[in-house]
Amino acid sequence: MSASFRLSSSLSPLQSRDLLKMRFLSPRIVVHNPVPFLMPMKTAHSRVVLPENVKVAASELAVTAGIPVGMTESGGLQVDLVTETDLKENGFRSTRRTKIVCTIGPRTCEFEEIEALAVGGMNVARVNMCHGTREWHRDVIRLVRRLNEEKGFAVAVMMDTEGSEIHMDDLNGAESAKAEDGEIWTFTVRTFDPSSCPERTVTVNYDGFAEDVKVGDELLVDGGMVRFVVTEKIGPDVICQCTDPGLLLPRANLTFWRNGSLVQERNAMLPTISSKDWLDIDFGIAEGVDFIAVSFVKSAEVIKTLKSYITARSPGSQIGVIAKIESIDSLRNLEEIIKASDGAMVARGDLGAQIPIEQVPSVQKRVVQLCRKLNKPVIVASQLLESMIEYPIPTRAEVADVSEAVRQQADALMLSSESAMGQFPEKALAVLRCVSLRIEKWRREEKHLDATDPSFVSFSTPPSISVEICNTASQMANKLKADAIFVYTKTGQTASLLSRNRPDCPIFAFTPSTSIRRCLNLQWGLIPFRLDFSDDVESNLYRTFSLLKAREMINSGDLIIVVSDVLQSIQAIKVP
Numbered sequence: 001m002s003a004s005f006r007l008s009s010s011l012s013p014l015q016s017r018d019l020l021k022m023r024f025l026s027p028r029i030v031v032h033n034p035v036p037f038l039m040p041m042k043t044a045h046s047r048v049v050l051p052e053n054v055k056v057a058a059s060e061l062a063v064t065a066g067i068p069v070g071m072t073e074s075g076g077l078q079v080d081l082v083t084e085t086d087l088k089e090n091g092f093r094s095t096r097r098t099k100i101v102c103t104i105g106p107r108t109c110e111f112e113e114i115e116a117l118a119v120g121g122m123n124v125a126r127v128n129m130c131h132g133t134r135e136w137h138r139d140v141i142r143l144v145r146r147l148n149e150e151k152g153f154a155v156a157v158m159m160d161t162e163g164s165e166i167h168m169d170d171l172n173g174a175e176s177a178k179a180e181d182g183e184i185w186t187f188t189v190r191t192f193d194p195s196s197c198p199e200r201t202v203t204v205n206y207d208g209f210a211e212d213v214k215v216g217d218e219l220l221v222d223g224g225m226v227r228f229v230v231t232e233k234i235g236p237d238v239i240c241q242c243t244d245p246g247l248l249l250p251r252a253n254l255t256f257w258r259n260g261s262l263v264q265e266r267n268a269m270l271p272t273i274s275s276k277d278w279l280d281i282d283f284g285i286a287e288g289v290d291f292i293a294v295s296f297v298k299s300a301e302v303i304k305t306l307k308s309y310i311t312a313r314s315p316g317s318q319i320g321v322i323a324k325i326e327s328i329d330s331l332r333n334l335e336e337i338i339k340a341s342d343g344a345m346v347a348r349g350d351l352g353a354q355i356p357i358e359q360v361p362s363v364q365k366r367v368v369q370l371c372r373k374l375n376k377p378v379i380v381a382s383q384l385l386e387s388m389i390e391y392p393i394p395t396r397a398e399v400a401d402v403s404e405a406v407r408q409q410a411d412a413l414m415l416s417s418e419s420a421m422g423q424f425p426e427k428a429l430a431v432l433r434c435v436s437l438r439i440e441k442w443r444r445e446e447k448h449l450d451a452t453d454p455s456f457v458s459f460s461t462p463p464s465i466s467v468e469i470c471n472t473a474s475q476m477a478n479k480l481k482a483d484a485i486f487v488y489t490k491t492g493q494t495a496s497l498l499s500r501n502r503p504d505c506p507i508f509a510f511t512p513s514t515s516i517r518r519c520l521n522l523q524w525g526l527i528p529f530r531l532d533f534s535d536d537v538e539s540n541l542y543r544t545f546s547l548l549k550a551r552e553m554i555n556s557g558d559l560i561i562v563v564s565d566v567l568q569s570i571q572a573i574k575v576p
């Protein structure tokens with residue numbers, strides 16, 4: 001591997017006045033005397049400069065460090081060895097803040113393949129119910145769970161609903177079909193036996209299709225990858241001429257446009273959650289997924305309905321509902337939808353088929369900013385590294401697109417076909433990892449958004465003790481150049497509020513719940529650990545210090561800002 005090594009200077013020597021401990025006991029402020037520190041200090045520690053070379057995986061770092069990739073759990077502190085090695089070798093500040101969602105597909109559904117993705121930095125595994133059978137998805141979900149149990153990872157599972165989109169059938173099992181310029185194709189609601197399907201005929205899943213379209217409409221496959229114009233309607237058959245040739249892929253999505261805008265006829269009345277989706281949702285709840293992403297959300301109502309359904313079916317469940325922003329209607333009701341959800345996804349694939357593509361970047365920025373304001377995690381999805389489905393390196397333009405999402409400080413980036421069926425899933429993941437690290441560092445250096453930046457202090461949330469504590473803790477961490485923020489959180493809420501401030505240092509989130517640990521793995525800058533802790537902040541802290549120090553994940557002299565949602569307190573403390 002090509003990692004280079006560099007010695008970084010040690011933190012300034014510990015002085016007793018530095019030990020001033022600030023504590024905000026809600027809402028009183030108490031300043032304590034310094035506690036004595038008896039442990040000797042290290043003068044310097046070595047750090048690995050993170051390789052910019054995309055070929056280097058965290059697993060290689062683990063191997064270099066002589067550590068097998070697996071789980072470590074001691075004294076009730078649970079973390080995977082990749083995170084542990086990363087912290088040890090690279091230091092806190094270099095850890096990646098932007099999270100990565102990988103769609104699992106035929107290319108990545110074996111245990112070893114999923115493990116390779118986890119080792120490469122996958123935080124969330126997504127299964128797309130548009131494709132495959134429930135049995136297939138069940139196997140994948142169980143493999144992820146096994147991986148977490150055996151190796152200590154906290155990979156969350158996101159189930160993505162099919163939704164009532166209009167799409168083609170599976171092309172009778174063919175990988176693709178080529179439509180040439182000028183060819184006449186038939187799109188129909190009739191179904192055929194594979195053996196008796198006429199040439200250049202595609203079945204469409206929506207019964208009202210032939211009634212909704214008009215002669216002269218433009219038919220876009222996959223948001224315009226292939227285009228047709230409707231020339232004739234004969235009963236259930238819609239006859240079209242190809243105007244932009246290309247490859248038709250199985251179950252590709254279809255939209256039709258009239259006079260330059262999306263046609264919304266009876267198709268607009270299709271339910272957001274179809275009867276098949278409800279069965280998939282039952283399946284997801286039964287399999288204990290962490291997130292359900294709802295496709296083609298139109299209003300907040302459907303999110304509220306789903307959330308109450310989940311609560312009724314599985315009381316006390318932590319399943320987060322993610323609204324996919326990919327339709328015109330979702331843009332009309334954006335704020336309401338995001339408020340009702342537990343997170344959002346900028347699903348640029350379908351979004352770009354519903355609004356003119358040149359509007360997608362500004363919508364992305366708007367959704368990312370709104371989610372931050374409303375303290376909801378946001379995922380930027382689709383076509384980030386599209387060329388890597390076939391090629392081992394991305395285009396420069398793709399790197400620029402990924403960089404922009406990282407600069408916007410989205411919580412997570414998502415791979416779709418790149419990881420589901422592409423030729424280079426691990427390389428694509430490595431590109432997201434390296435670009436994220438580099439751009440995050442650049443952004444910190446530029447200090448475009450530091451503690452004094454009004455955009456972070458002026459979030460218009462209703463005033464609350466937790467919000468103020470988290471804002472103050474983040475500002476303190478930035479001003480004091482703290483090495484990390486530690487948060488002890490039972491519900492995950494305090495960790496989210498800290499993440500929202502996008503502080504300069506990483507946030508170690510300790511939670512007693514394995515499911516909250518997984519959910520936190522979708523959020524920017526959080527390194528989730530499972531830890532049983534008591535209501536005694538002091539003893540939690542010293543126990544954590546000794547557990548982390550024993551494993552060299554922190555060092556004497558590291559400055560830590562400590563926040564607890566149990567006591568609603570802040571402390572600034574140097575590791576003894």
Ligand SMILES: Nc1ncnc2c1ncn2[C@@H]1O[C@H](COP(=O)(O)OP(=O)(O)O)[C@@H](O)[C@H]1O
Pocket residue numbers: 103104105106128130131132133136251349416417418420421
């Ligand atoms: N479970 C699966 N079974 C078969 N193919 C899959 C599966 N999941 C994903 N894929 C493939 O990966 C591609 C990208 O996945 P995704 O972005 O989730 O779907 P889509 O492109 O249909 O929106 C799909 O078009 C499909 O070819």
Ligand SMILES: C=C(OP(=O)(O)O)C(=O)O
Pocket residue numbers: 128130160295326346347348349350351381382416
């Ligand atoms: C993520 C998206 O949804 P799906 O892959 O399910 O179409 C998208 O449309 O960008």
Ligand SMILES: [K+]
Pocket residue numbers: 128129130160161162163295
């Ligand atoms: K979907």
Ligand SMILES: [Mg+2]
Pocket residue numbers: 295326347349350351
């Ligand atoms: Mg979509």
